[in-house]
Amino acid sequence: MVNIIRQIFLVPKCKCCFRPADGHNLCDKCRKELAKCRIANPHLPLNKKIDFINECYASYKYESTAADVVKGAKFRNPAPFLASLLDDISIDIKQILAQNNIDMVLPVPSHKSKLYTQEYDLPTEMAKRISRYFGVQFSDCVTKVRKTEKQHNLPRDKRKANLVNAFKVNGDLTGKNILVIDDVITTGFTVSTVATELKLAGREKVYVWCYTLNIERKEN
Numbered sequence: 001m002v003n004i005i006r007q008i009f010l011v012p013k014c015k016c017c018f019r020p021a022d023g024h025n026l027c028d029k030c031r032k033e034l035a036k037c038r039i040a041n042p043h044l045p046l047n048k049k050i051d052f053i054n055e056c057y058a059s060y061k062y063e064s065t066a067a068d069v070v071k072g073a074k075f076r077n078p079a080p081f082l083a084s085l086l087d088d089i090s091i092d093i094k095q096i097l098a099q100n101n102i103d104m105v106l107p108v109p110s111h112k113s114k115l116y117t118q119e120y121d122l123p124t125e126m127a128k129r130i131s132r133y134f135g136v137q138f139s140d141c142v143t144k145v146r147k148t149e150k151q152h153n154l155p156r157d158k159r160k161a162n163l164v165n166a167f168k169v170n171g172d173l174t175g176k177n178i179l180v181i182d183d184v185i186t187t188g189f190t191v192s193t194v195a196t197e198l199k200l201a202g203r204e205k206v207y208v209w210c211y212t213l214n215i216e217r218k219e220n
Contacts, residue, residue: 012024012080013079014027014030015069015080015083016030016033016034016065016072018076018077021080024087025080025081025083025084025087026084030065030069033065034065034066034069036064036065037060037061037063037066038059038060039058039059039060039213042057042058042059042089043057043092043095043096043099045057046058046213048185050191051188051192051195051196052192052195052196052198052199052206053188053195053206053207053208054205054206055100055207055208056185056191056207056208056209057092057210058185058210058211058212058213059088059089059092059211060212061212061214061215062186062212062213062214063215066211066212067212069081070184070211074122078122082126085129085211086129086130086133088211090133092209093130093209096179097134097179100177101177102136102207103136103175103176103177103178104136104138104139104173104179105137105180106127106138106140106178106179106180107121107123107124107182108123108142108180108181108182108190109121109140109142109143109144110124110144111144111145111147122183123181123183126183130181139178141169141171141201142169142170142194142197143167143170144166144167145165145166145168146165148163149162151163151186151189151190160189160193163190167194167197168197169197169200169201172201172202173198173201173202174202174204177205177207178205178206179208179209180198180209182209182210183211184211184212184213184214185208185210185212185214186214191208191210195208
């Protein structure tokens, strides 16, 4: 009976398909598919210019299995994703932190209303794990003070306006090199808005790392 209970509740779940997995929270099939989404040289800056961001980095392309991994973590169960997050990205983050002299990590924040329906905020949990593992300061000095429409529900030309006056920085960040953490970046408008507020607060440099980068399709 004990073995049956252990098999049901303690066997790691695949962070993509949620079937039984190995200690890294991936089944054999999803491991192979996730590897295909890996960005080459993720420690090197992306060829994606975002206003007020010094450099942008990503570990995976937001497609197929990598997209399913993020969606599963955001809307189904974050535990498998977070349990193996550092297995996926620790080498990437270590190099990014070192080569940019990062002093602080902070998440792209969500509005407090999100926590009424969801007990966790994925970028925040990611940033906390990165902070603890690498011994770099975690900060929640950026807050989202205005509830906005979901960016993915809006056309590109409305997304920037949707974020006006949405974020606020508390505290003086003069001289800090900051790495902003997010799960998905598409247009970059959200992280750009966060970076704008950080610059006004006296930040030295702002870098961004996301787990997945969504390569935009041109809109008609």
